[in-house]
Amino acid sequence: xxxxxxxxxxxxxxxxxxxxxxxxxxxxxxxxxxxxxxxxxxxxxxxxxxxxxxxxxxxxxxxxxxxxxxxxxxxxxxxxxxxxxxxxxxxxxxxxxxxxxxxxxxxxxxxxxxxxxxxxxxxxxxxxxxxxxxxxxxxxxxxxxxxxxxxxxxxxxxxxxxxxxxxxxxxxxxxxxxxxxxxxxxxxxxxxxxxxxxxxxxxxxxxxxxxxxxxxxxxxxxxxxxxxxxxxxxxxxxxxxxxxxxxxxxxxxxxxxxxxxxxxxxxxxxxxxxxxxxxxxxxxxxxxxxxxxxxxxxxxxxxxxx
Numbered sequence: 001x002x003x004x005x006x007x008x009x010x011x012x013x014x015x016x017x018x019x020x021x022x023x024x025x026x027x028x029x030x031x032x033x034x035x036x037x038x039x040x041x042x043x044x045x046x047x048x049x050x051x052x053x054x055x056x057x058x059x060x061x062x063x064x065x066x067x068x069x070x071x072x073x074x075x076x077x078x079x080x081x082x083x084x085x086x087x088x089x090x091x092x093x094x095x096x097x098x099x100x101x102x103x104x105x106x107x108x109x110x111x112x113x114x115x116x117x118x119x120x121x122x123x124x125x126x127x128x129x130x131x132x133x134x135x136x137x138x139x140x141x142x143x144x145x146x147x148x149x150x151x152x153x154x155x156x157x158x159x160x161x162x163x164x165x166x167x168x169x170x171x172x173x174x175x176x177x178x179x180x181x182x183x184x185x186x187x188x189x190x191x192x193x194x195x196x197x198x199x200x201x202x203x204x205x206x207x208x209x210x211x212x213x214x215x216x217x218x219x220x221x222x223x224x225x226x227x228x229x230x231x232x233x234x235x236x237x238x239x240x241x242x243x244x245x246x247x248x249x250x251x252x253x254x255x256x257x258x259x260x261x262x263x264x265x266x267x268x269x270x271x272x273x274x275x276x277x278x279x280x281x282x283x284x285x286x287x288x289x290x291x292x293x294x295x296x297x298x299x300x301x302x303x304x305x306x
Contacts (some may be wrong), residue, residue: 009036009108010091012043012082016073019049026058026065028102032195033062041066041086046073051099075149076169079176083162093124093221094159096177097151102208104129110204111153118200122158124185126151126205127262145185145199149177151207154184161188167249168245172256173240174233182241183249190244231275231282239263260290 011029017020022042029040040063042055051100055067068086070078079096087094093111097103107126114124125147127138141148161167165188169176182190184198239259243251253259272279 006035006037007092007097007112008090009038009089009093009112010088011040011095011097012079012087013040013097013099014043014045014052014078015046015047015055015073016045016075017049017051017203018099019047019051019054020189021100022054023050023058024102025097025099026055026060026105029106030060030063032103032108033060036092036107036112036141037107038063039066039088039091040064041068041082043078044081045075045078046070073169075289076176077171079180080168081144083159084168087159087163089156091156091159093153093156095151095153096149097207098149101150103151104206104208107151107202107205107207109176113204114202115153115155120197121200122155123147123181123199124153124205125199125201125250126153126207127201127203128208129206130208131211142201143273145181145196145201146183147177147199149175150209151205152177152180153202153205154180158184165249167252168254170240170253171238171254173236173259174229175237177231178237181284188246191243191246227275227278228282231278232286234275234279235267235282235286239267240301257289260286264290 013022013025013029018025026040026042029038032038044052044055044067051067052067055065059063068082070081079270088222093115095108095111111124111126115121125141127141128134128150131137136161137148142147167183167188173179185194185196186200187195203204236256236259240263242262243253243259253262267283267286268278269280269283
């Protein structure tokens, strides 16, 4: 295990049916074990495969691995569970990543160094190390001061503010990374002034992932579902951010269906190039969910777009 004198860093790994990928993700984090005292919490999030078994059988060399089983599969719900029920109060920073990501060596040290260099920042983005559009992706994160859900970090004192203020992300919302980024930039109140300097990026922190292949039919379905998820996310973001700008964080809905019922009637389809078809399908599905009498019906469809 790592030197106890090193800073404590807590890692939340979102794992939904990652039986095939989670060992590689944990191996990569284990390789970072000399950079901090790493406590890795694997959020086994509504899994129906062998992810839990694999995580419990994993034997790290340098890090502590803690399985956290969450019955309902929803990433925003898992983020809330970690932040309010699991996150250790003594962690200098909290790192969030996905179970199919490979964290590059040096990433944890780079996060810690960047936060030390920029005390005004409360969130820190990592940058992609693989992918066909790697340079465009890197440039977007740096210039726009955004955090991608693949890998990012939040200062420990800032995550504590989420707990103190009782802020929870809506169940069923897509794009927890974008919402967390926005809340940090606006210092938890989107009625106020946006401060982009609250988000920074660590050049030495990186993540890798397996790109989709045109020659693999299974990847075609993955691509379609991803496009659908992005389309639903665009509609959700439009509704939620408008609500928070008008009424503040106190108006944060508990469930995405609550958001749909408040703001859904205002949605209109507009031309969005090649994404217009996905926007149209997403809008139909949102309206269908609005018509449901019980929000549990949406919970049962939590992985419709995952």
